[in-house]
Amino acid sequence: MSAKVIDGKAIAETLRARIAIEAAKLIKDHGVTPGLTVVIVGDDPASQVYVRSKVKQTAEAGLNSTEHKLPADTSEADLLALIAKLNADPSVHGILVQLPLPKQIDAERVIQAIDPAKDVDGFHPINVGRLNAGLDSLVPCTPQGCVLLAKTIHPDLTGMNAVVLGRSNIVGKPVAALLIQESATVTIAHSKTRDLKQVCRAADLLVVAVGRPEMVKGDWIKPGATVIDVGINRVPGAEGKTRLVGDVDYAEAAEVAGAITPVPGGVGPMTIACLLANTLKAAALAAGHEPPKF
Numbered sequence: 010m011s012a013k014v015i016d017g018k019a020i021a022e023t024l025r026a027r028i029a030i031e032a033a034k035l036i037k038d039h040g041v042t043p044g045l046t047v048v049i050v051g052d053d054p055a056s057q058v059y060v061r062s063k064v065k066q067t068a069e070a071g072l073n074s075t076e077h078k079l080p081a082d083t084s085e086a087d088l089l090a091l092i093a094k095l096n097a098d099p100s101v102h103g104i105l106v107q108l109p110l111p112k113q114i115d116a117e118r119v120i121q122a123i124d125p126a127k128d129v130d131g132f133h134p135i136n137v138g139r140l141n142a143g144l145d146s147l148v149p150c151t152p153q154g155c156v157l158l159a160k161t162i163h164p165d166l167t168g169m170n171a172v173v174l175g176r177s178n179i180v181g182k183p184v185a186a187l188l189i190q191e192s193a194t195v196t197i198a199h200s201k202t203r204d205l206k207q208v209c210r211a212a213d214l215l216v217v218a219v220g221r222p223e224m225v226k227g228d229w230i231k232p233g234a235t236v237i238d239v240g241i242n243r244v245p246g247a248e249g250k251t252r253l254v255g256d257v258d259y260a261e262a263a264e265v266a267g268a269i270t271p272v273p274g275g276v277g278p279m280t281i282a283c284l285l286a287n288t289l290k291a292a293a294l295a296a297g298h299e300p301p302k303f
């Protein structure tokens with residue numbers, strides 16, 4: 010069997026086009042242009058590439074975007090001062106501080122300093138709590154993208170056996186929270202899980218976010234299952250170049266799964282599209298308007 014490829018790149022493009030329409034409405038009807046600010050500390054080349062594509066896609070959707078590049082040795086106090094300034098700036102509706110941060114900065118303290126209404130990453134404890142309580146919130150982008158992709162195959166996830174491999178605060182846990190919200194039956198697996206392969210094999214929907222290149226093999230997957238691969242791993246490729254692979258062994262998995270997301274071109278592009286959606290939502294709410302639903 011050969012799995013259906015879930016084209017995250019195309020699905021994200023469609024989503025961005027809808028966001029552009031809604032952003033134009035907000036600008037025309039209410040005079041509000043959604044504004045996203047990305048803060049990046051240090052000069053990690055991978056982060057730079059990623060931030061550049063975020064800034065480009067933000068502009069293409071008609072949103073304002075600004076970027077703050079701070080040196081790698083920036084103090085926590087200086088970063089907190091910048092965040093206080095952005096919190097107070099009415100033209101800034103979304104603030105994203107690129108992670109990971111250099112060692113001298115406590116990421117948790119930085120996340121907690123962001124106004125929850127501008128926390129387009131959905132990492133602030135207020136938004137985490139609201140998501141888990143089933144209240145409206147700004148939802149983390151990558152998990153939102155995972156669920157949107159799963160729903161292109163299964164519009165109704167009710168009662169499905171979903172397994173989330175990984176329990177990080179930025180991916181695994183919020184994916185699980187969203188899937189519970191969708192009435193799936195959710196198992197969260199991690200590095201201490203026993204019989205990991207058997208746990209994964211029970212999944213009708215398998216979401217993998219472990220950060221281990223190609224860890225999930227073909228025989229970990231139930232035939233016909235839907236596989237969402239969140240992993241973004243740069244590994245050595247041909248001729249001294251690097252290539253991007255997921256946390257799932259794609260060649261093997263595609264033989265067994267019913268549907269699968271590729272890397273690149275799967276969850277990654279959806280993350281950025283959902284970031285734009287969150288910025289639009291934050292801007293609409295700040296202006297006292299009903300945010301569009303995507």
Ligand SMILES: NC(=O)C1=CN([C@@H]2O[C@H](COP(=O)(O)OP(=O)(O)OC[C@H]3O[C@@H](n4cnc5c(N)ncnc54)[C@H](OP(=O)(O)O)[C@@H]3O)[C@@H](O)[C@H]2O)C=CC1
Pocket residue numbers: 151174175176177178179180181198199200201205218219220221239240241242256276277280
């Ligand atoms: N596409 C996108 O937009 C994004 C992609 N990513 C990618 O997703 C992946 C995961 O990211 P993130 O959640 O931040 O990673 P973390 O390293 O924070 O979390 C990894 C999780 O996987 C679990 N894990 C690690 N090794 C194993 C193992 N051998 N067996 C079982 N479980 C294991 C860990 O378990 P334990 O808790 O027990 O240690 C942990 O819960 C990475 O490849 C990252 O690059 C991340 C963010 C966005």
Ligand SMILES: Nc1nc(=O)c2c([nH]1)NC[C@@H]1CN(c3ccc(C(=O)N[C@@H](CCC(=O)O)C(=O)O)cc3)C=[N+]21
Pocket residue numbers: 058059105106107108109130150151241253272273274275276277278280281
């Ligand atoms: N505060 C914060 N929020 C984040 O959401 C966040 C972060 N920090 N730090 C880093 C991770 C990683 N991440 C990605 C998003 C998109 C792609 C993406 O678009 N990837 C393309 C390929 C890109 C390439 O070729 O390198 C794809 O998968 O097709 C990748 C990775 C968001 N993250």
